[in-house]
Amino acid sequence: MTRDEIRQAAQLEFAASGKEIRIGSEADLPLPLAELLVLDATHPQVLEAHQGGLTGFVYRLRTETGDWNIKKARSSSLVQNPDGQTSFLNEVQRRSEFEAAADRPAGIVRTRYASFQQRLIVSDWIDGQIPKFWDERRLSSLFDLLVDLHLRGFFEWDVSSGNLIDDGNRLWMFDFGYMYRFDPKVDFNSNGQAAALFHPAERFETRSYFAALLEIESREGQDAALRAFVLEKEIALAAYQRLIAELRKQGAEASVINWLGGFARRWQQALSADPAALYLAEGWRSHRLDLDDDLRGQTCTRRTLARTDWLIEAVSKHYDALVSLDALFWHDAGLTRDALRQQLVIDRRNAEGWQVAVQ
Ligand SMILES: Nc1ncnc2c1ncn2[C@@H]1O[C@H](COP(=O)(O)OP(=O)(O)OP(=O)(O)O)[C@@H](O)[C@H]1O
Ligand SMILES: [Mg+2]
Numbered sequence: 087m088t089r090d091e092i093r094q095a096a097q098l099e100f101a102a103s104g105k106e107i108r109i110g111s112e113a114d115l116p117l118p119l120a121e122l123l124v125l126d127a128t129h130p131q132v133l134e135a136h137q138g139g140l141t142g143f144v145y146r147l148r149t150e151t152g153d154w155n156i157k158k159a160r161s162s163s164l165v166q167n168p169d170g171q172t173s174f175l176n177e178v179q180r181r182s183e184f185e186a187a188a189d190r191p192a193g194i195v196r197t198r199y200a201s202f203q204q205r206l207i208v209s210d211w212i213d214g215q216i217p218k219f220w221d222e223r224r225l226s227s228l229f230d231l232l233v234d235l236h237l238r239g240f241f242e243w244d245v246s247s248g249n250l251i252d253d254g255n256r257l258w259m260f261d262f263g264y265m266y267r268f269d270p271k272v273d274f275n276s277n278g279q280a281a282a283l284f285h286p287a288e289r290f291e292t293r294s295y296f297a298a299l300l301e302i303e304s305r306e307g308q309d310a311a312l313r314a315f316v317l318e319k320e321i322a323l324a325a326y327q328r329l330i331a332e333l334r335k336q337g338a339e340a341s342v343i344n345w346l347g348g349f350a351r352r353w354q355q356a357l358s359a360d361p362a363a364l365y366l367a368e369g370w371r372s373h374r375l376d377l378d379d380d381l382r383g384q385t386c387t388r389r390t391l392a393r394t395d396w397l398i399e400a401v402s403k404h405y406d407a408l409v410s411l412d413a414l415f416w417h418d419a420g421l422t423r424d425a426l427r428q429q430l431v432i433d434r435r436n437a438e439g440w441q442v443a444v445q
Contacts, residue, residue: 091168093266097172107178109185110199115208123204125156127242130370130383135227140164140385140442141173141263146211153211154198155260160349161205164442165383173263178202180240180262181209191238194229194258214253214262220298225318229325232286237332240345241268241276246293253376271338282345282417288371294380296372297389301394310316315365326350366404367413373397374418377433386437394434 087095112119117131125145127135127256133153143165145156159174171175181197183188199208215222228250236243243264251258266276275284275437295318302311330346356364373393381389400408408414418426 094168107202116154137220155209157207161203177262212251212258214251225321226378233329245290280398292372292375367411370413384440390437
Protein backbone atom coordinates (compact mmCIF):
# COMPACT_ATOMS: atom_id res chain seq x y z
CA MET A 87 0.00 0.00 0.00
CA THR A 88 1.16 3.56 -0.68
CA ARG A 89 1.26 6.08 2.13
CA ASP A 90 -1.81 7.78 0.72
CA GLU A 91 -3.66 4.45 0.67
CA ILE A 92 -2.73 3.81 4.31
CA ARG A 93 -4.09 7.25 5.24
CA GLN A 94 -7.28 6.66 3.22
CA ALA A 95 -7.86 3.33 4.96
CA ALA A 96 -7.38 4.91 8.41
CA GLN A 97 -9.75 7.75 7.54
CA LEU A 98 -12.44 5.43 6.19
CA GLU A 99 -12.15 3.35 9.36
CA PHE A 100 -12.42 6.46 11.53
CA ALA A 101 -15.48 7.65 9.63
CA ALA A 102 -17.16 4.25 10.05
CA SER A 103 -16.35 4.11 13.77
CA GLY A 104 -18.75 6.88 14.74
CA LYS A 105 -16.00 8.69 16.66
CA GLU A 106 -16.10 12.43 17.10
CA ILE A 107 -13.54 15.20 16.62
CA ARG A 108 -14.53 18.45 18.27
CA ILE A 109 -12.79 21.81 18.19
CA GLY A 110 -13.81 24.70 20.43
CA SER A 111 -16.92 24.81 22.57
CA GLU A 112 -20.55 25.74 22.07
CA ALA A 113 -20.01 28.88 24.13
CA ASP A 114 -17.81 30.25 21.33
CA LEU A 115 -20.52 29.96 18.68
CA PRO A 116 -21.96 33.10 17.06
CA LEU A 117 -25.51 31.64 17.28
CA PRO A 118 -26.99 28.77 19.31
CA LEU A 119 -25.83 25.38 18.06
CA ALA A 120 -29.37 24.20 17.28
CA GLU A 121 -29.87 27.22 15.04
CA LEU A 122 -26.57 26.68 13.23
CA LEU A 123 -27.33 23.02 12.62
CA VAL A 124 -30.44 23.88 10.59
CA LEU A 125 -29.05 27.08 9.09
CA ASP A 126 -29.39 27.51 5.34
CA ALA A 127 -29.49 30.25 2.72
CA THR A 128 -32.93 31.41 3.93
CA HIS A 129 -31.62 32.48 7.36
CA PRO A 130 -32.03 36.29 7.67
CA GLN A 131 -28.44 36.78 8.83
CA VAL A 132 -26.92 34.82 5.95
CA LEU A 133 -25.34 37.31 3.52
CA GLU A 134 -23.85 34.88 1.02
CA ALA A 135 -24.32 31.21 0.25
CA HIS A 136 -21.78 29.13 -1.67
CA GLN A 137 -23.73 26.03 -2.49
CA GLY A 138 -21.84 24.99 -5.59
CA GLY A 139 -18.94 23.40 -3.68
CA LEU A 140 -18.21 19.72 -4.09
CA THR A 141 -17.83 18.89 -0.40
CA GLY A 142 -20.10 21.24 1.40
CA PHE A 143 -22.19 24.35 1.70
CA VAL A 144 -20.60 27.55 2.89
CA TYR A 145 -22.59 30.43 4.39
CA ARG A 146 -21.42 33.90 5.33
CA LEU A 147 -23.22 34.74 8.54
CA ARG A 148 -23.30 38.24 10.05
CA THR A 149 -23.84 38.73 13.77
CA GLU A 150 -23.06 41.66 16.07
CA THR A 151 -19.71 39.98 16.79
CA GLY A 152 -18.66 39.92 13.14
CA ASP A 153 -18.82 37.79 9.99
CA TRP A 154 -18.52 34.03 10.19
CA ASN A 155 -18.04 31.19 7.81
CA ILE A 156 -20.49 28.40 8.53
CA LYS A 157 -19.46 25.32 6.58
CA LYS A 158 -21.64 22.25 6.44
CA ALA A 159 -20.62 19.01 4.84
CA ARG A 160 -22.76 17.43 2.16
CA SER A 161 -23.96 14.02 3.30
CA SER A 162 -21.73 12.64 0.57
CA SER A 163 -19.04 14.48 -1.40
CA LEU A 164 -19.63 14.88 -5.11
CA VAL A 165 -16.04 13.81 -5.69
CA GLN A 166 -16.26 10.13 -6.52
CA ASN A 167 -13.07 8.79 -4.94
CA PRO A 168 -11.86 7.90 -1.40
CA ASP A 169 -10.10 11.25 -0.92
CA GLY A 170 -13.27 13.06 -1.89
CA GLN A 171 -15.40 10.93 0.40
CA THR A 172 -13.14 11.62 3.39
CA SER A 173 -12.36 15.27 2.65
CA PHE A 174 -14.63 16.66 5.37
CA LEU A 175 -13.04 14.41 8.00
CA ASN A 176 -9.64 15.43 6.66
CA GLU A 177 -10.54 19.09 6.94
CA VAL A 178 -11.60 18.72 10.57
CA GLN A 179 -8.40 16.80 11.34
CA ARG A 180 -6.16 19.50 9.84
CA ARG A 181 -8.08 22.28 11.58
CA SER A 182 -7.72 20.57 14.94
CA GLU A 183 -3.94 20.32 14.37
CA PHE A 184 -3.70 23.99 13.43
CA GLU A 185 -5.69 25.01 16.50
CA ALA A 186 -3.50 22.84 18.74
CA ALA A 187 -0.25 24.30 17.35
CA ALA A 188 1.59 26.71 19.63
CA ASP A 189 2.22 29.13 16.75
CA ARG A 190 -0.35 28.87 14.05
CA PRO A 191 0.91 29.59 10.53
CA ALA A 192 0.01 33.05 9.27
CA GLY A 193 -2.54 32.86 6.47
CA ILE A 194 -4.42 29.87 7.92
CA VAL A 195 -7.99 30.76 8.90
CA ARG A 196 -8.96 30.42 12.58
CA THR A 197 -11.40 27.67 13.41
CA ARG A 198 -13.80 28.71 16.19
CA TYR A 199 -15.78 25.50 16.36
CA ALA A 200 -15.91 22.24 14.45
CA SER A 201 -17.63 18.91 14.90
CA PHE A 202 -17.08 15.95 12.63
CA GLN A 203 -20.29 14.25 13.77
CA GLN A 204 -22.41 17.38 13.46
CA ARG A 205 -20.78 18.00 10.07
CA LEU A 206 -20.26 21.63 10.97
CA ILE A 207 -17.30 24.02 10.89
CA VAL A 208 -17.40 27.60 12.12
CA SER A 209 -14.54 29.90 11.27
CA ASP A 210 -13.77 33.57 10.75
CA TRP A 211 -14.95 35.09 7.49
CA ILE A 212 -12.05 36.54 5.54
CA ASP A 213 -13.03 39.66 3.73
CA GLY A 214 -11.35 39.65 0.34
CA GLN A 215 -11.14 38.31 -3.16
CA ILE A 216 -10.47 34.97 -4.73
CA PRO A 217 -7.28 35.64 -6.74
CA LYS A 218 -8.42 35.49 -10.36
CA PHE A 219 -5.26 37.19 -11.58
CA TRP A 220 -1.81 37.07 -10.08
CA ASP A 221 0.71 39.79 -9.42
CA GLU A 222 4.02 39.82 -7.61
CA ARG A 223 2.52 40.49 -4.17
CA ARG A 224 0.00 37.68 -4.42
CA LEU A 225 2.56 35.22 -5.76
CA SER A 226 5.08 36.09 -3.05
CA SER A 227 2.46 35.81 -0.34
CA LEU A 228 1.31 32.43 -1.62
CA PHE A 229 4.83 31.03 -1.86
CA ASP A 230 5.61 32.26 1.68
CA LEU A 231 2.59 30.33 2.87
CA LEU A 232 3.45 27.22 0.83
CA VAL A 233 7.03 27.18 2.19
CA ASP A 234 5.80 27.66 5.76
CA LEU A 235 3.28 24.81 5.43
CA HIS A 236 5.88 22.56 3.82
CA LEU A 237 8.35 23.11 6.67
CA ARG A 238 5.60 22.33 9.18
CA GLY A 239 4.73 19.08 7.41
CA PHE A 240 1.43 20.05 5.78
CA PHE A 241 1.09 19.24 2.09
CA GLU A 242 -1.80 20.96 0.30
CA TRP A 243 -2.79 19.13 -2.87
CA ASP A 244 -5.56 21.47 -4.02
CA VAL A 245 -3.88 24.87 -4.36
CA SER A 246 -6.65 26.20 -6.59
CA SER A 247 -7.75 29.84 -6.72
CA GLY A 248 -11.15 28.97 -5.25
CA ASN A 249 -9.37 27.76 -2.12
CA LEU A 250 -7.47 31.03 -1.60
CA ILE A 251 -8.53 34.51 -0.52
CA ASP A 252 -6.56 37.73 -0.81
CA ASP A 253 -7.51 40.20 1.94
CA GLY A 254 -5.54 42.95 0.18
CA ASN A 255 -2.56 42.33 2.39
CA ARG A 256 -1.93 38.59 2.26
CA LEU A 257 -3.33 35.31 0.97
CA TRP A 258 -5.35 32.99 3.21
CA MET A 259 -6.19 29.30 3.08
CA PHE A 260 -9.51 28.09 4.50
CA ASP A 261 -10.25 24.76 2.78
CA PHE A 262 -8.21 21.82 4.07
CA GLY A 263 -10.07 18.93 2.47
CA TYR A 264 -6.98 17.74 0.59
CA MET A 265 -4.18 18.79 2.92
CA TYR A 266 -2.22 15.84 4.30
CA ARG A 267 0.64 15.40 6.78
CA PHE A 268 4.19 14.40 5.89
CA ASP A 269 7.74 14.73 7.23
CA PRO A 270 9.54 17.35 5.11
CA LYS A 271 12.97 16.10 6.21
CA VAL A 272 12.36 12.61 4.81
CA ASP A 273 9.36 12.77 2.48
CA PHE A 274 8.71 14.62 -0.77
CA ASN A 275 5.01 14.95 0.00
CA SER A 276 2.26 13.00 1.77
CA ASN A 277 3.08 9.98 -0.39
CA GLY A 278 6.61 9.61 1.01
CA GLN A 279 9.12 9.56 -1.83
CA ALA A 280 6.91 7.52 -4.15
CA ALA A 281 5.47 10.44 -6.16
CA ALA A 282 8.37 12.76 -6.98
CA LEU A 283 6.34 14.70 -9.53
CA PHE A 284 4.37 16.54 -6.85
CA HIS A 285 5.68 19.54 -4.95
CA PRO A 286 4.23 22.88 -3.81
CA ALA A 287 5.05 24.93 -6.92
CA GLU A 288 3.74 22.12 -9.11
CA ARG A 289 0.50 21.97 -7.08
CA PHE A 290 -0.05 25.71 -7.55
CA GLU A 291 0.81 25.59 -11.25
CA THR A 292 -1.38 22.54 -11.83
CA ARG A 293 -4.42 23.59 -9.81
CA SER A 294 -4.30 27.28 -10.49
CA TYR A 295 -1.58 29.11 -12.36
CA PHE A 296 -1.66 27.32 -15.70
CA ALA A 297 -5.40 27.92 -15.88
CA ALA A 298 -4.65 31.63 -15.44
CA LEU A 299 -1.88 31.39 -18.05
CA LEU A 300 -4.31 29.70 -20.42
CA GLU A 301 -6.55 32.75 -20.16
CA ILE A 302 -3.63 35.13 -20.66
CA GLU A 303 -2.61 33.14 -23.74
CA SER A 304 -6.04 33.56 -25.30
CA ARG A 305 -6.60 37.18 -24.22
CA GLU A 306 -3.15 38.73 -24.51
CA GLY A 307 -1.06 36.20 -26.42
CA GLN A 308 1.92 33.92 -25.85
CA ASP A 309 4.44 36.62 -24.95
CA ALA A 310 2.31 37.99 -22.13
CA ALA A 311 1.75 34.46 -20.81
CA LEU A 312 5.47 33.76 -20.93
CA ARG A 313 6.18 36.97 -19.00
CA ALA A 314 3.67 35.97 -16.33
CA PHE A 315 5.25 32.52 -16.17
CA VAL A 316 8.76 33.98 -15.71
CA LEU A 317 7.53 36.20 -12.87
CA GLU A 318 6.05 33.20 -11.08
CA LYS A 319 9.14 31.06 -11.61
CA GLU A 320 11.44 33.77 -10.23
CA ILE A 321 9.33 33.92 -7.08
CA ALA A 322 9.12 30.13 -6.87
CA LEU A 323 12.90 29.88 -7.28
CA ALA A 324 13.59 32.31 -4.43
CA ALA A 325 11.06 30.45 -2.25
CA TYR A 326 12.63 27.06 -3.00
CA GLN A 327 16.10 28.41 -2.24
CA ARG A 328 14.82 29.47 1.19
CA LEU A 329 13.06 26.15 1.66
CA ILE A 330 16.20 24.18 0.76
CA ALA A 331 18.40 26.29 3.05
CA GLU A 332 16.00 25.75 5.97
CA LEU A 333 15.66 22.01 5.37
CA ARG A 334 19.43 21.71 5.12
CA LYS A 335 19.77 23.52 8.45
CA GLN A 336 17.27 21.10 10.00
CA GLY A 337 19.29 18.11 8.75
CA ALA A 338 16.91 16.87 6.05
CA GLU A 339 17.93 13.78 4.09
CA ALA A 340 20.17 14.32 1.06
CA SER A 341 17.53 12.74 -1.20
CA VAL A 342 15.09 15.50 -0.23
CA ILE A 343 17.65 18.29 -0.70
CA ASN A 344 18.69 16.89 -4.09
CA TRP A 345 15.11 16.51 -5.22
CA LEU A 346 14.20 20.12 -4.39
CA GLY A 347 17.59 21.33 -5.63
CA GLY A 348 16.89 19.68 -8.97
CA PHE A 349 13.82 21.88 -9.51
CA ALA A 350 15.65 25.03 -8.43
CA ARG A 351 18.58 24.32 -10.76
CA ARG A 352 16.33 23.58 -13.69
CA TRP A 353 14.33 26.79 -13.20
CA GLN A 354 17.45 28.88 -12.75
CA GLN A 355 18.97 27.55 -15.98
CA ALA A 356 15.74 27.91 -17.93
CA LEU A 357 15.15 31.47 -16.71
CA SER A 358 18.48 32.57 -18.13
CA ALA A 359 18.55 30.31 -21.22
CA ASP A 360 15.13 29.19 -22.54
CA PRO A 361 12.04 30.02 -20.46
CA ALA A 362 9.74 29.06 -23.36
CA ALA A 363 10.94 25.46 -23.23
CA LEU A 364 10.27 25.34 -19.49
CA TYR A 365 6.81 26.81 -20.14
CA LEU A 366 6.08 24.00 -22.58
CA ALA A 367 7.31 21.28 -20.21
CA GLU A 368 5.62 22.63 -17.06
CA GLY A 369 2.47 23.49 -19.00
CA TRP A 370 2.30 19.96 -20.31
CA ARG A 371 2.76 18.50 -16.83
CA SER A 372 0.19 20.79 -15.23
CA HIS A 373 -2.53 20.49 -17.86
CA ARG A 374 -2.00 16.73 -18.11
CA LEU A 375 -2.15 16.20 -14.35
CA ASP A 376 -5.19 18.39 -13.91
CA LEU A 377 -6.98 16.64 -16.74
CA ASP A 378 -6.18 13.26 -15.15
CA ASP A 379 -7.48 14.51 -11.81
CA ASP A 380 -10.74 15.76 -13.29
CA LEU A 381 -11.23 12.50 -15.20
CA ARG A 382 -10.53 10.38 -12.11
CA GLY A 383 -12.92 12.39 -9.94
CA GLN A 384 -15.38 12.68 -12.85
CA THR A 385 -15.50 16.38 -12.09
CA CYS A 386 -14.87 17.99 -15.47
CA THR A 387 -15.68 21.57 -16.40
CA ARG A 388 -15.30 23.81 -19.44
CA ARG A 389 -11.79 24.49 -18.27
CA THR A 390 -10.99 20.76 -18.47
CA LEU A 391 -11.89 20.94 -22.14
CA ALA A 392 -9.72 24.03 -22.68
CA ARG A 393 -6.79 22.26 -21.01
CA THR A 394 -7.30 19.21 -23.22
CA ASP A 395 -7.30 21.42 -26.31
CA TRP A 396 -4.00 22.97 -25.14
CA LEU A 397 -2.53 19.47 -24.79
CA ILE A 398 -3.76 18.38 -28.21
CA GLU A 399 -2.23 21.48 -29.78
CA ALA A 400 1.05 20.92 -27.93
CA VAL A 401 1.29 17.37 -29.30
CA SER A 402 0.56 18.57 -32.81
CA LYS A 403 3.05 21.44 -32.77
CA HIS A 404 5.74 20.48 -30.28
CA TYR A 405 5.84 16.71 -29.98
CA ASP A 406 9.60 16.50 -30.64
CA ALA A 407 10.35 19.25 -28.13
CA LEU A 408 8.20 17.53 -25.50
CA VAL A 409 10.14 14.31 -26.01
CA SER A 410 13.54 15.99 -25.88
CA LEU A 411 12.52 17.95 -22.75
CA ASP A 412 11.54 14.63 -21.16
CA ALA A 413 8.16 16.20 -20.46
CA LEU A 414 6.01 13.14 -21.20
CA PHE A 415 5.33 11.06 -18.10
CA TRP A 416 3.39 8.04 -16.85
CA HIS A 417 1.37 6.33 -19.58
CA ASP A 418 2.29 9.06 -22.10
CA ALA A 419 6.03 8.38 -21.97
CA GLY A 420 7.12 6.47 -25.07
CA LEU A 421 3.90 7.01 -27.02
CA THR A 422 4.19 8.11 -30.64
CA ARG A 423 2.73 11.43 -31.67
CA ASP A 424 -0.33 9.76 -33.18
CA ALA A 425 -0.95 7.45 -30.22
CA LEU A 426 -0.67 10.38 -27.82
CA ARG A 427 -3.04 12.52 -29.84
CA GLN A 428 -5.50 9.66 -30.07
CA GLN A 429 -5.37 9.17 -26.28
CA LEU A 430 -6.13 12.86 -25.74
CA VAL A 431 -9.06 12.75 -28.14
CA ILE A 432 -10.52 9.91 -26.03
CA ASP A 433 -9.85 11.89 -22.85
CA ARG A 434 -11.64 14.88 -24.34
CA ARG A 435 -14.68 12.78 -25.13
CA ASN A 436 -14.78 11.49 -21.53
CA ALA A 437 -14.33 15.03 -20.20
CA GLU A 438 -17.32 16.11 -22.28
CA GLY A 439 -19.37 13.31 -20.72
CA TRP A 440 -18.37 14.07 -17.13
CA GLN A 441 -19.21 17.77 -16.98
CA VAL A 442 -20.40 18.82 -13.52
CA ALA A 443 -22.55 21.84 -12.85
CA VAL A 444 -20.10 23.81 -10.68
CA GLN A 445 -17.79 26.84 -11.14
N1 LIG B 1 -13.42 31.68 5.80
C1 LIG B 1 -13.83 32.15 4.62
N2 LIG B 1 -13.79 33.47 4.37
C2 LIG B 1 -14.24 33.96 3.19
N3 LIG B 1 -14.74 33.20 2.20
C3 LIG B 1 -14.81 31.89 2.39
C4 LIG B 1 -14.36 31.31 3.61
N4 LIG B 1 -14.55 29.97 3.52
C5 LIG B 1 -15.10 29.76 2.31
N5 LIG B 1 -15.27 30.89 1.62
C6 LIG B 1 -15.87 31.02 0.27
O1 LIG B 1 -16.69 29.86 0.03
C7 LIG B 1 -16.20 29.12 -1.09
C8 LIG B 1 -16.29 27.62 -0.82
O2 LIG B 1 -15.53 27.31 0.34
P1 LIG B 1 -14.73 25.93 0.48
O3 LIG B 1 -13.66 25.87 -0.56
O4 LIG B 1 -14.29 25.82 1.89
O5 LIG B 1 -15.89 24.90 0.19
P2 LIG B 1 -15.86 23.50 -0.55
O6 LIG B 1 -17.20 22.89 -0.37
O7 LIG B 1 -14.66 22.76 -0.11
O8 LIG B 1 -15.73 23.86 -2.03
P3 LIG B 1 -14.96 22.99 -3.11
O9 LIG B 1 -15.25 21.57 -2.83
O10 LIG B 1 -15.53 23.50 -4.40
O11 LIG B 1 -13.52 23.36 -2.91
C9 LIG B 1 -14.79 29.63 -1.31
O12 LIG B 1 -14.38 29.53 -2.65
C10 LIG B 1 -14.85 31.06 -0.82
O13 LIG B 1 -15.36 31.89 -1.84
MG1 LIG C 1 -12.81 24.58 -1.76
